[in-house]
Amino acid sequence: MEKTGKKAALADAVNLLAQAEEALIISHVAPDGDTLGSALALAWVLETRGTAVTCFCEEEAPANLRFLPGIERIVHVLPSEPPRLVVFADCAEARRAGPQLRPETLRQTTTVNIDHHVSNSLYADWNYVDTKAAATGELVYGILRRLGPVKDERVALCLYTAIVTDTGRFSFSGTTARSLRVAAALRPYVDVAALNEMIYERRPLAQGRLLERALARLTFPAGGKIALVALSLADYAAAGAELNMSEGVINYIRAFQGVEAAVLLKEAESGLVRVSMRSNGAADVNRVAGRFGGGGHKRAAGCVCRRDLRAATEEVLKALKEEMDSGRDD
Amino acid sequence: MEKTGKKAALADAVNLLAQAEEALIISHVAPDGDTLGSALALAWVLETRGTAVTCFCEEEAPANLRFLPGIERIVHVLPSEPPRLVVFADCAEARRAGPQLRPETLRQTTTVNIDHHVSNSLYADWNYVDTKAAATGELVYGILRRLGPVKDERVALCLYTAIVTDTGRFSFSGTTARSLRVAAALRPYVDVAALNEMIYERRPLAQGRLLERALARLTFPAGGKIALVALSLADYAAAGAELNMSEGVINYIRAFQGVEAAVLLKEAESGLVRVSMRSNGAADVNRVAGRFGGGGHKRAAGCVCRRDLRAATEEVLKALKEEMDSGRDD
Numbered sequence: 001m002e003k004t005g006k007k008a009a010l011a012d013a014v015n016l017l018a019q020a021e022e023a024l025i026i027s028h029v030a031p032d033g034d035t036l037g038s039a040l041a042l043a044w045v046l047e048t049r050g051t052a053v054t055c056f057c058e059e060e061a062p063a064n065l066r067f068l069p070g071i072e073r074i075v076h077v078l079p080s081e082p083p084r085l086v087v088f089a090d091c092a093e094a095r096r097a098g099p100q101l102r103p104e105t106l107r108q109t110t111t112v113n114i115d116h117h118v119s120n121s122l123y124a125d126w127n128y129v130d131t132k133a134a135a136t137g138e139l140v141y142g143i144l145r146r147l148g149p150v151k152d153e154r155v156a157l158c159l160y161t162a163i164v165t166d167t168g169r170f171s172f173s174g175t176t177a178r179s180l181r182v183a184a185a186l187r188p189y190v191d192v193a194a195l196n197e198m199i200y201e202r203r204p205l206a207q208g209r210l211l212e213r214a215l216a217r218l219t220f221p222a223g224g225k226i227a228l229v230a231l232s233l234a235d236y237a238a239a240g241a242e243l244n245m246s247e248g249v250i251n252y253i254r255a256f257q258g259v260e261a262a263v264l265l266k267e268a269e270s271g272l273v274r275v276s277m278r279s280n281g282a283a284d285v286n287r288v289a290g291r292f293g294g295g296g297h298k299r300a301a302g303c304v305c306r307r308d309l310r311a312a313t314e315e316v317l318k319a320l321k322e323e324m325d326s327g328r329d330d
Numbered sequence: 331m332e333k334t335g336k337k338a339a340l341a342d343a344v345n346l347l348a349q350a351e352e353a354l355i356i357s358h359v360a361p362d363g364d365t366l367g368s369a370l371a372l373a374w375v376l377e378t379r380g381t382a383v384t385c386f387c388e389e390e391a392p393a394n395l396r397f398l399p400g401i402e403r404i405v406h407v408l409p410s411e412p413p414r415l416v417v418f419a420d421c422a423e424a425r426r427a428g429p430q431l432r433p434e435t436l437r438q439t440t441t442v443n444i445d446h447h448v449s450n451s452l453y454a455d456w457n458y459v460d461t462k463a464a465a466t467g468e469l470v471y472g473i474l475r476r477l478g479p480v481k482d483e484r485v486a487l488c489l490y491t492a493i494v495t496d497t498g499r500f501s502f503s504g505t506t507a508r509s510l511r512v513a514a515a516l517r518p519y520v521d522v523a524a525l526n527e528m529i530y531e532r533r534p535l536a537q538g539r540l541l542e543r544a545l546a547r548l549t550f551p552a553g554g555k556i557a558l559v560a561l562s563l564a565d566y567a568a569a570g571a572e573l574n575m576s577e578g579v580i581n582y583i584r585a586f587q588g589v590e591a592a593v594l595l596k597e598a599e600s601g602l603v604r605v606s607m608r609s610n611g612a613a614d615v616n617r618v619a620g621r622f623g624g625g626g627h628k629r630a631a632g633c634v635c636r637r638d639l640r641a642a643t644e645e646v647l648k649a650l651k652e653e654m655d656s657g658r659d660d
Binding site: 181184185191200 | 498499500501502503505506507508509510511513514515517518521522523526527530531532533534535538539541542545546548550582583584585586587610611
């Protein structure tokens with residue numbers, strides 16, 4: 001795909017989707033609630049209107065999102081013959097679809113890009129991109145409402161999930177009055193307590209055991225401004241935990257009083273350490289990660305260090321302290 | 331106070347408040363975000379309109395709510411001469427004001443009761459009680475909007491806090507479309523990221539140390555359906571934690587996969603154990619607490635056992651198991 005697109009209006013997106021006989025809806029790799037919820041909500045409504053819909057996501061949905069209605073219909077292998085209309089849901093770039101989607105595949109198709117990322121490259125024929133939206137789910141709600149009242153419980157659950165997850169339960173700074181208004185419109189059709197329980201409260205025991213070990217290893221360097229945990233292969237083994245269970249750890253340790261930045265170092269294999277960093281705003285952890293060949297956002301970034309756990313810890317901590325000190329000189 | 335009240339309409343509440351020359355606004359003991367945010371929002375607006383306002387709450391605000399604008403103006407000693415208008419904010423009963431408020435004190439005053447608790451006893455002259463509201467803050471918003479646009483950042487912060495805290499960040503089942511619509515209306519005047527950080531992400535270190543010990547003591551009786559932690563005086567001492575820091579513990583342990591009910595037993599002093607219970611819906615922990623002279627709600631209840639920690643643990647666990655088994659026979 002080497003299309004040069006322009007921004008499309010809501011009405012264009014609605015027209016394209018309303019007239020489609022067949023559509024392929026694509027969610028991004030490392031799928032989250034917004035990309036999956038947006039895609040499935042679109043699928044339910046378009047299908048009801050007679051469109052033949054295929055949903056594609058190269059990777060499996062995380063365990064806590066498998067309750068999404070229609071999740072079992074998502075295929076992980078791209079159809080050999082792509083339909084005439086391809087819709088990207090929540091993908092900042094076409095390559096977020098994953099390696100199966102080759103640039104030449106979509107030359108004969110019409111592509112629509114529905115997204116809210118600031119970094120969106122307007123890669124499709126029609127780009128309905130609104131960076132003021134806190135979630136792509138808000139934009140999909142706007143589209144679907146033009147096609148009729150949004151009252152289907154499956155659709156509402158998908159869209160509410162998209163918004164709740166991408167706004168951090170309405171707590172991130174990007175949460176707008178519109179985010180809350182769309183949630184209000186969907187609320188009558190959604191069991192919010194059940195939804196929150198499914199997404200946030202079915203924690204595997206191993207995750208608790210991992211947090212227990214993490215708290216035992218927790219230190220507060222830089223006079224308490226940094227919360228630091230380094231977990232070894234032995235820690236993961238003892239907790240029975242997998243590497244991807246550590247999101248709970250970093251979120252927990254960054255929320256201590258006085259902490260401005262949190263670092264979690266995970267020994268993924270001998271001599272290879274994955275680093276996650278979070279900042280409460282003052283420090284730019286994207287810059288720190290960049291010094292180790294990684295990246296992300298100002299408030300959340302990561303990198304990989306090919307060193308042993310102790311050396312990686314020292315180097316990352318040093319870099320983070322330097323970043324925090326330089327910030328103070330501005 | 332032995333008044334027999336009746337339900338008052340929104341318009342009645344608005345008229346009374348709009349005409350008051352002086353008012354005492356009362357928040358309940360064990361103050362939370364809803365009672366404090368509602369009272370302070372009322373205070374800011376009434377004062378701007380020329381009413382002389384005193385805010386009273388017998389107990390100190392929790393540390394994480396001290397950011398509320400106006401918190402420093404709340405007095406903890408009841409004025410000897412109560413004003414002609416007394417407003418109860420979020421108090422299900424007059425005695426929720428605490429022991430300083432004697433029944434005879436308010437005989438000469440007009441009382442208004444603004445609340446959303448199902449158990450509200452309509453104890454005032456004017457009772458604006460709406461049990462469908464997720465927070466009293468929603469009702470106060472409705473009142474204040476009748477007096478003019480709600481755009482003051484201090485008022486918006488107070489009301490948003492009331493709603494966020496009483497809905498568990500919009501996750502409890504009582505969260506309604508109106509809760510979300512009021513939040514949407516306030517959003518332009520509130521920094522939601524800063525607010526969430528202040529309420530939820532300034533955890534004292536001792537609270538983390540307490541969770542670490544709690545996780546070390548965590549067991550899953552009843553085939554994993556119960557999450558159980560018993561913390562001794564020694565545990566609190568070792569963590570440097572106070573008894574009231576355990577809300578984080580019960581919320582964490584109740585969110586494990588497969589857990590239907592969580593129990594936390596806290597040795598408050600030798601031979602005295604405070605018990606907190608949470609249910610994900612199936613078990614009625616109010617009934618269990620009732621067997622020990624305590625109470626609460628179906629999903630959240632507590633009691634006190636005058637026994638040693640081990641005996642209390644065994645008895646409460648036995649009672650909870652019986653409740654869960656009897657539920658299955660229904």
